[in-house]
Amino acid sequence: MVTISCSKCRNVPELPEVETVVRSIARIVGRRIVSAEFTCARILRGDPDQMSAMLAGRRIRAIRRRGKFIVIELDAGHCLVVHLGMTGKLLLGGTPGRHTHAIVNLDRGVLRYEDPRQFGKIEVSRGLPARVEKLGPEPLEITLAEFAARLKGRKARIKSVLLDQHFVGGVGNIYADEALFRAGIHPLAIGARLRLERVKRLHHAIVEVLTQAIEKGGSSISDYVDAEGRRGFFQFEHRVYQRTGEPCVNCGAPIRRTLVAQRGTHYCAKCQRR
DNA sequence: ATCGGTACCTGCACGC
DNA sequence: TGCGTGCAGGTACCGA
Numbered sequence: 353m354v355t356i357s358c359s360k361c362r363n364v365p366e367l368p369e370v371e372t373v374v375r376s377i378a379r380i381v382g383r384r385i386v387s388a389e390f391t392c393a394r395i396l397r398g399d400p401d402q403m404s405a406m407l408a409g410r411r412i413r414a415i416r417r418r419g420k421f422i423v424i425e426l427d428a429g430h431c432l433v434v435h436l437g438m439t440g441k442l443l444l445g446g447t448p449g450r451h452t453h454a455i456v457n458l459d460r461g462v463l464r465y466e467d468p469r470q471f472g473k474i475e476v477s478r479g480l481p482a483r484v485e486k487l488g489p490e491p492l493e494i495t496l497a498e499f500a501a502r503l504k505g506r507k508a509r510i511k512s513v514l515l516d517q518h519f520v521g522g523v524g525n526i527y528a529d530e531a532l533f534r535a536g537i538h539p540l541a542i543g544a545r546l547r548l549e550r551v552k553r554l555h556h557a558i559v560e561v562l563t564q565a566i567e568k569g570g571s572s573i574s575d576y577v578d579a580e581g582r583r584g585f586f587q588f589e590h591r592v593y594q595r596t597g598e599p600c601v602n603c604g605a606p607i608r609r610t611l612v613a614q615r616g617t618h619y620c621a622k623c624q625r626r
Numbered sequence: 627a628t629c630g631g632t633a634c635c636t637g638c639a640c641g642c
Numbered sequence: 643t644g645c646g647t648g649c650a651g652g653t654a655c656c657g658a
Contacts (some may be wrong), residue, residue, distance in 0.1 A: 364652060366652090394635085420652080428636085437635095438635085439636080439652095468636055469637080469652095470636080471634075471635065471652055471653075473653080483654090505627085506628080506629095507628080508628075516628090524651085525650095613631090616649090626650095
């Protein structure tokens with residue numbers, strides 16, 4: 353039996369989900385921001401009135417993703433930067449609800465931010481914010497040589513390293529588990545000690561799993577939808593994540609769960625070696 | 627610089 | 643039925 357939903361363990365927007373959102377709002381490029389309202393201080397970096405003033409009248413020049421950040425480029429080098437946190441949604445149109453914390457009125461349409469858990473962040477900046485600048489390389493762009501070189505100095509467990517946004521930007525809990533399974537590497541293995549052959553498999557697995565997930569529109573366990581409210585389908589391809597106790601797709605051994613870096617970590621003890 | 631731990635927050639399933 | 647409790651995990655931040 354395949355578990356496709358578990359409300360206890362809702363998914364989180366990682367690179368493929370953020371990429372899907374970015375693509376789904378791409379059509380607002382060229383539109384102008386008329387006004388913006390922010391109603392929840394917790395999710396803001398900056399003063400709401402000042403942010404509104406910086407946005408009003410600006411035209412949207414481009415929308416792109418950097419790690420798990422959504423970067424909406426405006427004229428004069430200004431950026432509207434959104435991080436979805438755990439439960440954030442960026443939606444086009446629709447009716448504002450209890451968890452709507454930001455409304456950006458465009459010359460045509462409305463961009464709306466919702467976030468029940470308020471772990472997301474919105475900011476307006478000149479150029480890229482420092483925390484976005486400091487992100488590690490994009491996992492879909494980093495070369496094997498650079499990936500291996502960066503891993504050399506890391507004495508932490510490989511799962512922790514993958515979750516570190518300064519190592520690569522965009523991998524989160526789901527895709528770290530899935531990539532490690534596909535590479536046959538135990539999540540507790542020490543990053544720097546991995547032989548080149550295994551590093552190569554990991555690099556390949558990360559690219560493969562992220563690319564496939566983007567093709568499927570991301571993973572939807574419970575919360576995640578794109579700007580149109582569409583769910584993704586990659587959850588059907590999960591081989592270890594949230595499959596605790598179920599048989600490994602390779603060997604039939606039960607999938608195990610442990611904690612690494614305080615995060616639920618799913619793996620096959622038989623197929624993934626330290 | 628790197629590492630491990632903690633705080634933040636809400637909605638749920640669960641058990642009594 | 644109803645309420646308290648535990649759990650999920652993004653980033654930021656802390657001390658070592």
